[in-house]
Amino acid sequence: MEAKIGTRNIKSMIFKGIIVFFAFVITLPLIVVLLYIIKQGITQVNWTFLTHVPAPPGEKGGGIINALTGSFIMVLMASIVAVPVGILAGIYLSENPRTKLAYYSGLCVDILQGVPSIVVGIVVYFWVVKPIGGFSAIAGSIALAIMMLPIIIRSTEQTLKLLPDSLKEAALSLGIPYHRVILKVIIPCGFAGILSGITLSIARIIGETAPLLFTALGNNYFSLKITGQMESLPHVIFTYATSPYDDWHDLAWGASFILLLFVLTLNIVTKLLTRKWKIQL
Amino acid sequence: MITSPVFTWAGNCFVNKPPNFVENKRLELSNGQLKWETMFKLLLKVMSVLLVLIIVGVLITLIIESWPSITSQGIKYIWGKVWDPVQNIYGAYPFLVGTLLTSFTALIISIPFSYAIAIYLGEYNPKGWLSDLLKNTIELIAAVPSIIYGFWGLFVLVPLVRTLEMKLDILPYGVGVFTASIVLAVMIIPYGASLGITLIRMVPSPLKEGAYALGATRWEVIRNVIMPYTRSGLFAGVLLSLGRALGETMAVTMLIGNTTAVADTFKNVFFGPGNTMASVIANEFAEADHTLYLSALIELGLVLFVVTVIINMIGKRIITRVTKS
Numbered sequence: 001m002e003a004k005i006g007t008r009n010i011k012s013m014i015f016k017g018i019i020v021f022f023a024f025v026i027t028l029p030l031i032v033v034l035l036y037i038i039k040q041g042i043t044q045v046n047w048t049f050l051t052h053v054p055a056p057p058g059e060k061g062g063g064i065i066n067a068l069t070g071s072f073i074m075v076l077m078a079s080i081v082a083v084p085v086g087i088l089a090g091i092y093l094s095e096n097p098r099t100k101l102a103y104y105s106g107l108c109v110d111i112l113q114g115v116p117s118i119v120v121g122i123v124v125y126f127w128v129v130k131p132i133g134g135f136s137a138i139a140g141s142i143a144l145a146i147m148m149l150p151i152i153i154r155s156t157e158q159t160l161k162l163l164p165d166s167l168k169e170a171a172l173s174l175g176i177p178y179h180r181v182i183l184k185v186i187i188p189c190g191f192a193g194i195l196s197g198i199t200l201s202i203a204r205i206i207g208e209t210a211p212l213l214f215t216a217l218g219n220n221y222f223s224l225k226i227t228g229q230m231e232s233l234p235h236v237i238f239t240y241a242t243s244p245y246d247d248w249h250d251l252a253w254g255a256s257f258i259l260l261l262f263v264l265t266l267n268i269v270t271k272l273l274t275r276k277w278k279i280q281l
Numbered sequence: 282m283i284t285s286p287v288f289t290w291a292g293n294c295f296v297n298k299p300p301n302f303v304e305n306k307r308l309e310l311s312n313g314q315l316k317w318e319t320m321f322k323l324l325l326k327v328m329s330v331l332l333v334l335i336i337v338g339v340l341i342t343l344i345i346e347s348w349p350s351i352t353s354q355g356i357k358y359i360w361g362k363v364w365d366p367v368q369n370i371y372g373a374y375p376f377l378v379g380t381l382l383t384s385f386t387a388l389i390i391s392i393p394f395s396y397a398i399a400i401y402l403g404e405y406n407p408k409g410w411l412s413d414l415l416k417n418t419i420e421l422i423a424a425v426p427s428i429i430y431g432f433w434g435l436f437v438l439v440p441l442v443r444t445l446e447m448k449l450d451i452l453p454y455g456v457g458v459f460t461a462s463i464v465l466a467v468m469i470i471p472y473g474a475s476l477g478i479t480l481i482r483m484v485p486s487p488l489k490e491g492a493y494a495l496g497a498t499r500w501e502v503i504r505n506v507i508m509p510y511t512r513s514g515l516f517a518g519v520l521l522s523l524g525r526a527l528g529e530t531m532a533v534t535m536l537i538g539n540t541t542a543v544a545d546t547f548k549n550v551f552f553g554p555g556n557t558m559a560s561v562i563a564n565e566f567a568e569a570d571h572t573l574y575l576s577a578l579i580e581l582g583l584v585l586f587v588v589t590v591i592i593n594m595i596g597k598r599i600i601t602r603v604t605k606s
Contacts, residue, residue, distance in 0.1 A: 012500035022397030027418045029467045033433045085328050092325040105329040108336040114593035116528025118559045122582045123339045177314045179321030207426020210530040234428045241432045256429050267424045
């Protein structure tokens with residue numbers, strides 16, 4: 001502190017400059033990646049691209065309809081499993097925060113949030129793929145559902161904790177049974193918050209590739225059979241990006257563009273929903 | 282007459298139980314409603330138990346399936362340098378080195394950025410459109426799927442690194458530990474930053490104001506008040522991003538080059554192709570044709586699982602301690 005105020009102020013300014021530089025430089029890679037994907041991808045997207053299955057290498061044309069439907073079906077099935085389980089578990093955690101079970105399941109949510117997605121893939125392989133005897137869309141959906149759970153649970157818990165207790169007490173004092181209080185009063189009040197958790201979790205899993213590698217694998221043909229192999233957007237990008245053919249690279253750029261579009265839209269929807277509810281996800 | 286019973290709401294039970302109050306209310310509900318209510322409460326419990334079961338199940342499955350490898354390879358699995366599925370010799374050393382090297386390089390690259398974002402959005406500019414814009418951008422970085430980072434890296438970053446390597450007179454692979462670390466660093470920055478922002482905003486303003494009143498400049502306040510106050514919390518953020526980096530699969534798999542051999546010099550290890558635990562699993566799991574090979578791969582998954590769980594637990598423990606005090 002011996003230095004003169006002038007030098008100290010200059011030092012402070014220099015430090016601020018460095019902080020601002022580092023804080024804003026990080027937006028560059030994102031902008032570069034986004035622009036590159038949009039530039040490469042947007043020219044690929046047309047009606048044929050959205051309605052046809054991939055063409056064999058060397059042939060022009062072809063599309064990713066199998067991956068689009070596959071991703072849609074698997075995300076839908078994963079949501080059907082994960083949304084009720086996640087919301088109910090979230091309700092339990094927010095309603096009984098001091099019980100032993102809540103402590104342990106809260107711990108498990110934290111663990112689940114940090115589990116590498118590839119490990120989920122391995123485990124679901126042994127839980128579903130091996131007993132059934134083949135890769136299937138069901139296995140893929142289960143892996144995705146496990147990845148969705150922690151986000152839905154945490155957002156439900158956080159939203160419900162924000163609601164004033166008087167709301168529930170008022171309803172209970174009218175003699176309404178507990179389950180109706182939760183389903184008809186508490187959940188509608190926290191609906192936007194819970195919904196934002198669901199959209200965010202879908203945005204996370206729609207781009208997950210690793211858990212699908214050993215569960216749904218991929219499929220070059222159009223398939224709606226949920227007990228068979230099914231293609232998905234991230235998997236189609238992975239296979240075609242690492243292939244040696246230029247036509248397939250183009251297909252992968254197009255698929256990346258579509259995937260990015262989905263992810264960004266879902267994130268914007270989540271943003272709009274959370275703006276009302278100041279929850280931290 | 283009931284003289285307004287004093288009760289506090291804790292969970293769904295009355296702490297100071299007024300005599301018969303609860304029971305009387307319940308009797309008024311029809312039997313059907315009562316049954317629904319009990320079933321609903323049971324359902325909530327079952328769902329929470331299910332979570333615990335998933336985690337326990339994951340651990341048990343990984344241990345059971347990797348048991349053949351654990352018993353046959355023993356402890357030398359960790360430092361064995363040879364990974365040869367044909368002769369059934371499995372040493373995870375190359376992958377451990379690859380994982381630690383990529384993760385820590387990425388971490389070191391990411392720390393200045395995530396700290397800068399945390400300080401900027403937490404202290405310099407916590408409100409306003411510019412801060413909102415930056416915050417949303419950071420969240421977007423976390424939202425972009427890792428496969429897209431991998432794809433972009435493969436076609437844009439790899440040629441760039443190749444040119445750089447030619448200038449530096451190294452074998453120009455392009456792919457490798459260095460390339461993977463750069464992309465990984467970008468991907469993990471949001472995790473450290475978002476926690477840091479919250480923590481820096483939580484620094485009590487009397488502390489800062491006291492320092493300003495003593496004539497401290499902005500930089501001195503940040504260095505002598507904010508940093509000591511948030512140090513352990515920022516460390517927890519670093520731990521959480523490390524947990525992310527260790528388990529990250531797709532982007533790394535596409536960029537690391539996938540070779541099981543260990544290079545001789547550090548320069549070649551750092552710039553040349555390598556492999557991480559996650560990328561080996563992703564590449565070889567589907568090809569594993571005999572039990573021991575498969576279980577050796579699963580043992581990698583087990584190591585990955587245990588390590589990330591421990592790291593995340595320590596991180597979360599620090600966060601709860603910091604945010605509670």
